[in-house]
Amino acid sequence: MPQIVESVRITAESGDLWREIGAFSAVGQWHPMLAKVESEGNRAGCKRIAEARDGSRQVERLIEFAPDQHFYRYVMDSTAMPVRHYVGEFRIEDGADRTSNVIWSANFALKSADAAGATETVRSFLKAGLDHLAEVHGAAALSVPR
Secondary structure: OOEEEEEEEEOOOHHHHHHHHOOOOOHHHHOOOEEEEEEOOOOOOOEEEEEEOOOOEEEEEEEEEEHHHOEEEEEEEEOOOOEEEEEEEEEEEEOOOOOEEEEEEEEEEEOOHHHOHHHHHHHHHHHHHHHHHHHHHOEOOOOOOO
16 A cells, blocks of 8 residues: 655744645645646535646545644545545644645555555655745755764
8 A cells, every 4th residue: 555755944934834735625726737736625524626727636635634733634526546545644744943744645546556656646746836935935954963
């Protein structure tokens, strides 16, 4: 069962960043691969329909929304990708020096052995979104211990 975790350190405080990008529907405003996102809200059970620039669509359902902790968890109800039991999580954590760590993860099963390319597709999608956030907000330099 593939597990993917992508993260980026952003030069913005976590609370400010969460207010800007933390809503379940907000991904449509900042992810470069999405054309539009329609969402029912930020309560458990709410759905969002994400339409990619290539016209593909997927339906995701919110299962946990914790704005005080800056995270939400969702499942994928329908997708053209050969995956099942997909659970995603989007989280913003406090970083050092007024920065934030944005972590986007996914766990899922492949529908068949020849669907291994789906793992890289998911990884590329998560990474593209986080890379775009770093471009817009500024990636924080990682300090290297000496």
